[in-house]
Amino acid sequence: MQRRPRRNRKTQAIRNMVEETRLSVKDFIFPMFLIDGVNQKIPVASMPGIYRYSLDLMLYEIEECVNLGIMAFDIFPAYPENKKDKYAKESYNPDTFYLKAIFTIKQKFPEIALMTDVAMDPYSSDGHDGLVEEGKILNDETLDILGKMSLAQAQAGADILGPSDMMDGRVGYIREVLDSNGYTDVSIMSYTAKYASAFYGPFRDALDSAPKHGDKKTYQMDPANYNEALIEADLDTEEGADFLMVKPALAYLDVIRLLRDNSNLPIAAYNVSGEYAMVKASAERGWIDGERAMLESLLSIKRAGANIILSYFAKEFAMLNR
């Protein structure tokens, strides 16, 4: 008897039966960019189909996405230079537009999971994710700032805090701040294995958040490193993370699989701006079929073991599957 694997590829009906990986709109968190103001919907040039929204228009966009089945959103604020300072003080100013937007979004859509970004870069005049003194990113001094930022976001109504900073010990520090202030029900999705990647360019364009000096290699991981991700995962788990994340996704599918196979926590993967832009740019030039490339990319991230995918493709995927 000769095994013939092609028998299970004979028809779509049989291929459906043996399909090993399936994507659902429930797998997604939709990252969105928020700016201050009214009636603003500004395209991100390097991310076709993605916009910077003022809150009034973001509420309409969220409603449209909820109607498509997307129930989780990760909001990133874009601040003007005149609101930035060395200590990111705007990040815990109760009157800042980002915190007020979190409150309003949760008031209007109490049923969604609203995730927020915990890192200094959107508010920092240095553009780094941590506090800069004499060219060094000071780890422990940054934790105090992240703690104030986290508490303010929890007070505003955030469901999940996403520390994207990569400072050592920040998960445990934030967990302690939240719990000691009564926010034991606010989750932490740690950016566990976040790499010093070239694939963040469009995001940094969108938020004008590139570091003013140097690079992020003293805190973001070296793309050459694999086992180091387990060290980060163990620490975040011990410190109380509710989710672990690998970022970027496509160039790090092996790391997603490593964390999936070595943890009982939900594993998230962030399909970042550069990975989105690559597909869009080559599709615009007619070099690839953008829709098929999007689906294949998302499927590979799920196949690698991600339970949750943060992706700018979320709405496009949901529209295809409504």
Ligand SMILES: NCc1[nH]cc(CCC(=O)O)c1CC(=O)O
């Ligand atoms: N803390 C900053 C942050 N949070 C999310 C992203 C990138 C997301 C994307 O590229 O889609 C970045 C960029 C960076 O680390 O410089």
Ligand SMILES: [Mg+2]
């Ligand atoms: Mg860490």
